[in-house]
Amino acid sequence: MKNIAVIGAGTMGNGIAHTFAQSGFNVNLIDISEAFLKKGLATIAKNLDRMVAKETITESKKEETLQNISTFTSIIEGVKHVDLVVEAATENVDLKLNIFKQLDEACAKETILATNTSSISITQIAAATSRPKQVIGMHFMNPVPIMLLVEIIRGYSTSDAVTKTIMHLSEALGKTPVEVNDYPGFVANRILMPMINESIETLYNGVAGVQEIDTVMKLGMAHPMGPLQLADFIGLDVCLSILNVMYDGFKNPKYAPCPLLVNMVRAGKLGVKSGEGFYDYSESRKAEHVSSQFLK
Numbered sequence: 001m002k003n004i005a006v007i008g009a010g011t012m013g014n015g016i017a018h019t020f021a022q023s024g025f026n027v028n029l030i031d032i033s034e035a036f037l038k039k040g041l042a043t044i045a046k047n048l049d050r051m052v053a054k055e056t057i058t059e060s061k062k063e064e065t066l067q068n069i070s071t072f073t074s075i076i077e078g079v080k081h082v083d084l085v086v087e088a089a090t091e092n093v094d095l096k097l098n099i100f101k102q103l104d105e106a107c108a109k110e111t112i113l114a115t116n117t118s119s120i121s122i123t124q125i126a127a128a129t130s131r132p133k134q135v136i137g138m139h140f141m142n143p144v145p146i147m148l149l150v151e152i153i154r155g156y157s158t159s160d161a162v163t164k165t166i167m168h169l170s171e172a173l174g175k176t177p178v179e180v181n182d183y184p185g186f187v188a189n190r191i192l193m194p195m196i197n198e199s200i201e202t203l204y205n206g207v208a209g210v211q212e213i214d215t216v217m218k219l220g221m222a223h224p225m226g227p228l229q230l231a232d233f234i235g236l237d238v239c240l241s242i243l244n245v246m247y248d249g250f251k252n253p254k255y256a257p258c259p260l261l262v263n264m265v266r267a268g269k270l271g272v273k274s275g276e277g278f279y280d281y282s283e284s285r286k287a288e289h290v291s292s293q294f295l296k
């Protein structure tokens, strides 16, 4: 495998393109507009500069990595002659089904189609194509160039040969792949999201405050960041949507999102990206905890 297309130049797409390009693959980075591609490339260049400054890579490695990336605004043009497509577009089921239909028509019949979805069924995405054996989940973690795990999700029909190829490919990127089956939340979010939800429930029940809950988990469990702060970084809307996927998928009340999480999302308090979640990220009150006001 040498030629890879990455769909979406956002947070995950630019990290995935960076990682493949740095490992010597030719990458076609595809997004809907030149502006998104320019922004994605600027992020890759900034992250490479940081690696040069830390002496993790040389200046010439940085140049070589950037030269390995070409950009496209057309899926049809961008996926010609590629061995693998990694889709990292916006998390929306209709959008992804539509992209996979286009990919199935535009790609060579041997091309493997992977998705970086956090919560959508791989089996459902695969069913939108005529090649479900060659559709697989490649769930990278954020920030992609740094995080070592790739959760490899086998859809109901994914073949052994395709799974093996993608496991080896992930190793060639310097990552550790872990093979899992396609059930709601896969493994990472199935375990992480109930922990985050329970920490919100603990706050909602008045057992302890934001900082107290995060401190217990940081110092008591050696987590690098407390669960409430982690939820702010992931985005409270994203946490709610993944919990809803698990609640709907398993029909089990243990995955029901905490009413406080639902209220905060309704109020537009989405965490870091909206400037406020369990903590305040505005310049004046940087990372001060604020969510107790939502309990009133």
Ligand SMILES: NC(=O)c1ccc[n+]([C@@H]2O[C@H](COP(=O)([O-])OP(=O)(O)OC[C@H]3O[C@@H](n4cnc5c(N)ncnc54)[C@H](O)[C@@H]3O)[C@@H](O)[C@H]2O)c1
Pocket: 007, 008, 009, 010, 011, 012, 013, 030, 031, 032, 033, 036, 088, 089, 090, 091, 092, 095, 099, 116, 117, 118, 119, 139, 140, 141, 142, 234
């Ligand atoms: N952000 C995370 O921490 C994280 C972690 C793991 C997995 N994911 C998953 O990765 C995927 C991307 O998430 P993100 O956080 O990078 O989103 P993002 O919003 O940062 O980027 C999505 C990009 O997709 C582009 N896009 C939308 N429709 C497109 C189309 N038809 N063709 C080409 N490009 C299109 C958008 O213009 C945007 O640039 C989602 O499936 C998400 O669930 C995200």
